[in-house]
Amino acid sequence: MARIVMKFGGTSVADMTRIKAVAARVKREVDAGHEVAVVVSAMSGETNKLVGYAREASALHDAREYDTVVAAGEQVTAGLTALALQAIGVNARSWLGWQIPLRTDGVHGKARILGIDTDDLTKRMKDGQFPVLAGFQGLGPDNRITTLGRGGSDTSAVALAAALHADRCDIFTDVDGVYTSDPRIVTKARKLDKITYEEMLEMASLGAKVLQTRSVELAMNHGVRVQVLSSFVDAPGTMVVDEEEIVEQQVVSGIAYSKDEAKITLVKVADRPGIAAGIFGPLADAAINVDMIVQNVSEDGKSTDLTFTVAKADLDRTVQVLESRKAELDYKAITPDPNVVKVSVIGVGMRSHAGVAQTMFKTLAERGINIQVISTSEIKISVLVNEEYTELALRALHTAYGLDAA
Amino acid sequence: MARIVMKFGGTSVADMTRIKAVAARVKREVDAGHEVAVVVSAMSGETNKLVGYAREASALHDAREYDTVVAAGEQVTAGLTALALQAIGVNARSWLGWQIPLRTDGVHGKARILGIDTDDLTKRMKDGQFPVLAGFQGLGPDNRITTLGRGGSDTSAVALAAALHADRCDIFTDVDGVYTSDPRIVTKARKLDKITYEEMLEMASLGAKVLQTRSVELAMNHGVRVQVLSSFVDAPGTMVVDEEEIVEQQVVSGIAYSKDEAKITLVKVADRPGIAAGIFGPLADAAINVDMIVQNVSEDGKSTDLTFTVAKADLDRTVQVLESRKAELDYKAITPDPNVVKVSVIGVGMRSHAGVAQTMFKTLAERGINIQVISTSEIKISVLVNEEYTELALRALHTAYGLDAA
Numbered sequence: 001m002a003r004i005v006m007k008f009g010g011t012s013v014a015d016m017t018r019i020k021a022v023a024a025r026v027k028r029e030v031d032a033g034h035e036v037a038v039v040v041s042a043m044s045g046e047t048n049k050l051v052g053y054a055r056e057a058s059a060l061h062d063a064r065e066y067d068t069v070v071a072a073g074e075q076v077t078a079g080l081t082a083l084a085l086q087a088i089g090v091n092a093r094s095w096l097g098w099q100i101p102l103r104t105d106g107v108h109g110k111a112r113i114l115g116i117d118t119d120d121l122t123k124r125m126k127d128g129q130f131p132v133l134a135g136f137q138g139l140g141p142d143n144r145i146t147t148l149g150r151g152g153s154d155t156s157a158v159a160l161a162a163a164l165h166a167d168r169c170d171i172f173t174d175v176d177g178v179y180t181s182d183p184r185i186v187t188k189a190r191k192l193d194k195i196t197y198e199e200m201l202e203m204a205s206l207g208a209k210v211l212q213t214r215s216v217e218l219a220m221n222h223g224v225r226v227q228v229l230s231s232f233v234d235a236p237g238t239m240v241v242d243e244e245e246i247v248e249q250q251v252v253s254g255i256a257y258s259k260d261e262a263k264i265t266l267v268k269v270a271d272r273p274g275i276a277a278g279i280f281g282p283l284a285d286a287a288i289n290v291d292m293i294v295q296n297v298s299e300d301g302k303s304t305d306l307t308f309t310v311a312k313a314d315l316d317r318t319v320q321v322l323e324s325r326k327a328e329l330d331y332k333a334i335t336p337d338p339n340v341v342k343v344s345v346i347g348v349g350m351r352s353h354a355g356v357a358q359t360m361f362k363t364l365a366e367r368g369i370n371i372q373v374i375s376t377s378e379i380k381i382s383v384l385v386n387e388e389y390t391e392l393a394l395r396a397l398h399t400a401y402g403l404d405a406a
Numbered sequence: 407m408a409r410i411v412m413k414f415g416g417t418s419v420a421d422m423t424r425i426k427a428v429a430a431r432v433k434r435e436v437d438a439g440h441e442v443a444v445v446v447s448a449m450s451g452e453t454n455k456l457v458g459y460a461r462e463a464s465a466l467h468d469a470r471e472y473d474t475v476v477a478a479g480e481q482v483t484a485g486l487t488a489l490a491l492q493a494i495g496v497n498a499r500s501w502l503g504w505q506i507p508l509r510t511d512g513v514h515g516k517a518r519i520l521g522i523d524t525d526d527l528t529k530r531m532k533d534g535q536f537p538v539l540a541g542f543q544g545l546g547p548d549n550r551i552t553t554l555g556r557g558g559s560d561t562s563a564v565a566l567a568a569a570l571h572a573d574r575c576d577i578f579t580d581v582d583g584v585y586t587s588d589p590r591i592v593t594k595a596r597k598l599d600k601i602t603y604e605e606m607l608e609m610a611s612l613g614a615k616v617l618q619t620r621s622v623e624l625a626m627n628h629g630v631r632v633q634v635l636s637s638f639v640d641a642p643g644t645m646v647v648d649e650e651e652i653v654e655q656q657v658v659s660g661i662a663y664s665k666d667e668a669k670i671t672l673v674k675v676a677d678r679p680g681i682a683a684g685i686f687g688p689l690a691d692a693a694i695n696v697d698m699i700v701q702n703v704s705e706d707g708k709s710t711d712l713t714f715t716v717a718k719a720d721l722d723r724t725v726q727v728l729e730s731r732k733a734e735l736d737y738k739a740i741t742p743d744p745n746v747v748k749v750s751v752i753g754v755g756m757r758s759h760a761g762v763a764q765t766m767f768k769t770l771a772e773r774g775i776n777i778q779v780i781s782t783s784e785i786k787i788s789v790l791v792n793e794e795y796t797e798l799a800l801r802a803l804h805t806a807y808g809l810d811a812a
Contacts, residue, residue, distance in 0.1 A: 016462040050482060056422040057489035065492070068500050069485035072478035076456060079475035083463035086471070094474050098504065099549060143505060 002167040003035040003125075007135065007157030010044035011174040012231035013077050016084075022231060023084035025172070026130070030090055035125050037164060038092075038132040039157040040081050042073025063108035067137075067147045071097070074134035074153070082132045092130045095121070097137035097145060102156070104138035104146045111138055111146035113155065116163040125164075133160060151212035158215045162222035169219070169226045170237075171211060176230035177238035178203065178210055180403040181255040185391050188404040192253060194239045194246050199253045202346045202380050216240065243348055251349035251356060252401040255394055258342045261291060262315040263372060263384060265307040266322065268332035271298040278329055279306065279322070286321050288314045292342070292375040292384060303332075307373055309384060312338055340372065341390045344382040345397060357381050363400040369393055408573040409441040409531075413541065413563035416450030417580040418637035419483050422490075428637060429490035431578070432536070436496055441531050443570060444498075444538040445563040446487050448479025469514035473543075473553045477503070480540035480559070488538045498536045501527070503543035503551060508562070510544035510552045517544055517552035519561065522569040531570075539566060557618030564621045568628035575625070575632045576643075577617060582636035583644035584609065584616055586809040587661040591797050594810040598659060599642075602649045605659045608752045608786050622646065649754055657755035657762060658807040661800055664748045667697060668721040669778065669790060671713045672728065674738035677704040684735055685712065685728070692727050694720045698748070698781040698790060709738075713779055715790065718744055746778065747796045750788040751803060763787050769806040775799055 006029065008022050022040075029036045041047075050070045054061050078094035085092035097104075100121065104111035121131050135153025140146040148155050154171060161169035177191040178200065195203075197220035204213045210228050219226045219240060229237025243249070269275055280290055291309045298304040310318050319336050322329065350356040360381055364371060369392065373384040385393055398404055412435065414428050428446075435442045447453075456476045460467050484500035491498035503510075506527065510517035527537050541559025546552040554561050560577060567575035583597040584606065601609075603626035610619045616634050625632045625646060635643025649655070675681055686696055697715045704710040716724050725742055728735065756762040766787055770777060775798065779790040791799055804810060 016459060019463065053422060053482070053486055054489060057425065057486045058493035060493075061489050062492055062499075065485040065488045065500055068502070069482050069489075072481045072485075075478045075481070076459070076475050079471045079478075080459055080463045082471045083460060083467050083475075086468055087464035087466075093468075094471055096474070096551075145502075 001033045001035065003164060004029055005037045005039060005157050005161040005164065005166045005169045006172065007039040007153060007170065008041065008081075008172045008231055009153065009174070010041045010047070012172050013040055013081065014044045016080070018231075019077070019080050019084050022081060022172075023088055023090070025231065026085060027088055027090055030130060036130050037121070037125065037160060037166070038081060038130065039135045039153060039160060040074060040077040040132060041135050041153040042077055046073040046076070064142075064144050067108045067145050071134070071137040071145045071147055074136050078132050078134035085130065085132065090130055091128055092132050095131050095133045097134060098139040100133070102133075102138040102159070104140055104148070106140045106142060106146070108140065108144075108146050110149035111140060113138060113148070113159045116159060118163045122164065149214075151215070154212040154215035155218060158218045158222075158224050158226060161224045162218065167225070169224050171226060171228050172231035173210065173228065174230065174232060175210060175228070176233050176235060177228055178240070178254070180253065181394055181398050182257070186255070186394050186398045188395075188398060190403065190405045192238045193236075194241055195253055196243045196246060196348050197240060198243070198348055198379050199346050200240045202344065202377075203254060203256050211240070249349045250347060250402075251353045252345050252347035252403065253349070254346050255397045255401070255403070256344045256346060257390060257394060258344075259387060259390070260312055261309040261340065261342050261384070262312045262336065262338040263307060263309050263340045264315070264318060264322075264337070265305055265335040266329070266331045266333075267305055267335060268303040269306050270330040271302055271304040275329070276306075278325070282321050282325055283310075283318060286317060288318055288321070292373045292382065294373045309340070309342070309373065339387045340384050341387045341393075342382050342384050343390070343393050343397065344380050345401065346380045348379045350381070351378055359400055360397060363396050364393060367392055367396050407439045407441065409570060410435055411443050411445060411563050411567040411570065411572045411575045412578065413445040413559060413576065414447065414487075414578045414637055415559065415580070416447045416453070418578050419446055419448075419487065420450045422486070424637075425483070425486050425490050428487060428578075429494055429496070431637065432491060433494055433496055436536060442536050443527065443531065443566060443572070444487060444536065445541045445559060445566060446480060446483040446538060447541050447559040448483055452479040452482070470548075470550050473514045473551045477540070477543040477551045477553055480542050484538050484540035491536065491538065496536055497534055498538050501537050501539045503540060504545040506539070508539075508544040508565070510546055510554070512546045512548060512552070514546065514550075514552050516555035517546060519544060519554070519565045522565060524569045528570065555620075557621070560618040560621035561624060564624045564628075564630050564632065567630045568624065572630070575630050577632060577634050578637035579616065579634065580636065580638065581616060581634070582639050582641060583634055584646070584660070586659065587800055587804050588663070592661070592800050592804045594801075594804060596809065596811045598644045600645045600647055600652050601659055602652060602754050603646060604649070604754055604785050605752050606646045608750065608783075609660060609662050617646070655755045656753060656808075657759045658751050658753035658809065659755070660752050661803045661807070661809070662750045662752060663796060663800060664750075665793065665796070666718055667715040667746065667748050667790070668718045668742065668744040669713060669715050669746045670721070670724060670728075670743070671711055671741040672735070672737045672739075673711055673741060674709040675712050676736040677708055677710040681735070682712075684731070688727050688731055689716075689724060692723060694724055694727070698779045698788065700779045715746070715748070715779065745793045746790050747793045747799075748788050748790050749796070749799045749803065750786050751807065752786045754785045756787070757784060765806055766803060769802050770799060773798055773802050
């Protein structure tokens with residue numbers, strides 16, 4: 001007998017037919033003798049509808065009222081899922097954030113979980129009752145409903161799994177696992193049986209929107225074994241686990257990409273101390289996050305080219321900020337370029353293997369793909385290339401690192 | 407300065423345009439210096455949608471989960487209304503049943519209010535904050551959401567007005583007040599400026615669905631002055647008040663009708679002691695409510711005809727129950743008749759005026775309308791007539807009692 005937290009996302013509870021399918025899926029684990037706790041999102045589209053209403057009601061909305069409005073979505077699904085479970089003979093009951101309570105800080109709209117009171121839940125689970133939690137929501141210090149931010153139900157589920165010392169946290173979604181690369185582009189992409197927390201974090205931060213970054217961090221910090229799997233297909237998914245659990249670690253686990261970034265080059269910036277602060281200080285003040293930064297060696301000792309990336313959505317604003325400081329920064333020109341893609345090779349194995357970067361550079365060079373910017377971390381190498389090479393680069397790298405399906 | 411509870415029904419908060427109009431309406435009272443508390447229903451259609459989901463989830467649904475699901479409707483409106491008020495500069499905040507708390511008994515789906523903790527509300531109102539309560543919902547003894555049954559938001563509003571010792575409870579709806587008769591039938595019907603609680607109760611129980619019966623009872627018991635008015639038209643509505651407040655009381659205040667009843671005659675029932683119990687006992691056991699009952703004097707001392715009415719929806723079931731007891735009850739035939747209407751003349755003035763019934767009987771007789779059954783209470787005379795005379799009877803009585811608009 002295991003203790004399992006099962007979380008179902010919006011598309012998995014999109015309508016009553018889907019909710020009944022969810023109930024049947026949960027019943028299988030119940031019938032197998034497991035202690036199961038369920039976490040549900042709002043029916044897909046519902047949260048967007050409620051957010052739309054809130055925005056229409058007030059442009060500058062009070063986050064406390066916003067939370068009260070949007071949390072209603074998960075409340076409905078929790079009640080309906082409990083009903084659907086009861087209808088097939090499972091002793092289920094719904095729990096709202098304030099009932100458990102799942103306590104959070106007071107940062108409405110993106111609250112952080114402080115703790116989950118599991119005494120009552122655990123007792124009832126031992127007595128054969130199966131809790132269905134409304135995800136995404138909690139109770140703030142002011143006795144008002146808080147929400148955990150977009151994708152917060154993943155975080156609810158992992159936090160619950162940690163608090164209940166669950167053997168596993170199954171995240172049911174509309175994809176059947178984590179792939180070595182985007183299967184829509186790389187047809188030879190394979191579903192991974194296992195992936196480490198660290199790799200999953202890099203994947204998530206690169207836009208592989210399978211799991212919310214925060215939920216992966218939480219799982220890593222509490223050692224919660226997370227499984228990503230499909231609620232539409234009956235097959236094992238991908239286990240997100242500690243590195244130690246993976247016996248035969250591949251050097252590279254996946255090739256990810258992100259088209260959300262844009263590149264900016266400041267041409268012939270004065271090469272003097274404090275210039276980087278002069279550029280990035282004003283951007284930080286404008287709440288613009290900078291990702292990759294490359295500064296070339298100065299040729300003449302007087303000026304240099306500085307290239308960096310920002311979110312594509314921030315590109316125009318970034319140019320404005322820099323132009324307003326042109327006199328002070330003393331550069332010759334700004335060259336913005338939104339047509340770039342960041343391609344990343346990810347794998348904890350590269351910590352102990354040399355030559356991983358070299359394979360990447362060589363592979364791209366062979367295809368005539370020019371690397372514009374490079375950045376590396378312990379388990380990731382990212383390069384910025386022209387967007388039109390996205391598919392070519394992904395497929396070539398996938399093959400080069402031996403990831404292709406047989 | 408007055409303290410006012412303003413309640414807005416489903417059609418008044420049907421969409422964001424309407425919710426903004428509600429906010430503007432509330433702001434007028436706020437700007438006039440009044441202490442205002444707002445109570446809102448779910449957006450029209452929303453409760454039906456949620457009820458539909460709950461029924462689809464489970465035919466025999468757990469009322470506790472049902473309540474969790476349907477209460478979400480009022481939660482959303484409360485948050486949105488608070489946001490809309492904030493957007494026009496009113497310091498508003500939403501309150502859910504469990505936050506106040508508005509305590510109820512544990513009868514989920516049709517809970518009764520036990521008490522409202524108003525300390526915090528009152529303090530905040532004195533400090534210039536305007537509460538927006540989610541109607542229809544409360545907190546049960548098991549720390550779960552309860553709902554008050556259909557139209558429960560009226561009851562929430564009146565209970566809040568009583569607890570806050572409000573000067574007035576304004577119920578905003580899609581009609582502009584209480585009329586002397588149904589204006590769709592009686593074109594000369596007039597809007598009443600005032601009506602007594604007792605008359606309103608009779609009107610409500612006869613299906614004039616302006617106010618929920620329970621809310622009128624509650625208002626009467628606590629002396630809450632209720633005003634029924636339109637949120638679409640800017641005009642005074644009808645005040646529902648104590649008899650003493652009405653200086654010039656008309657003898658008859660209104661002519662109401664109900665097509666929800668059906669008539670059943672048991673022909674030649676044995677006329678012996680205990681026969682009524684033998685008939686109505688089994689009906690009560692089958693949860694069938696009987697309204698009007700007439701037993702003719704026995705002609706031969708052995709048998710009599712017995713006529714009574716039940717809800718039209720219960721007619722078939724009633725016939726079945728009685729047929730299953732034919733041997734025992736010893737009647738000759740059952741004559742069911744769904745084609746009847748109950749027409750009622752209502753007025754507290756008839757307590758002190760003779761001849762009210764006579765006017766009714768004479769008026770109907772002059773139009774050739776045969777009265778099938780008569781029942782009377784202190785402030786009401788009801789007759790059962792053939793349904794096809796509905797319009798004729800209403801208009802003739804409206805004129806006969808001097809209620810026609812000039």
